[in-house]
Amino acid sequence: MFNAEDLLDIALRLEHNGEQIYRNARRQTADATLQRLLEQIAREESSHADRFSDLKNRLPSGEDHHLVAEMSRALVEDVVKGQAFSLQEVDFAQIDTPRKMVRTFIGFEEDTIAFYEMLGAFISDPAIAGLLETIIAEEQRHIDQFRQWLSEH
16 A cells, blocks of 8 residues: 555656656757746646645654555556656657647646546545645646647647
């Protein structure tokens, strides 16, 4: 069974991966609008990681936290297995246009939201639930911003 620290580590990995990939992608595109968007989203991913890290640091030491008392390793592994959580696994050499890159990023954001929504089903603490809802809304805004960019290019 995953404990709360394990799940927060997954969330931290998602956010750190996203930040790194968005910063790298920013350097690989010549489109100034997309560069600004990727930099802004990278900063927000970093902020999400900071918030998850703060939450992890507030967990009671050595206790099995209520956040995942009902979750089994198999459930989380099934959810994670089907998701593109690591953009590091994407072969960016095969992504030859900014539009393809942005579509890939939309998929990553959608997978991240799906994981956080699944995680949210097991949260009873209002403060943690509120944090997760805020981050989900911000991830959804990233999707909206990427879709907006696609509609303009």
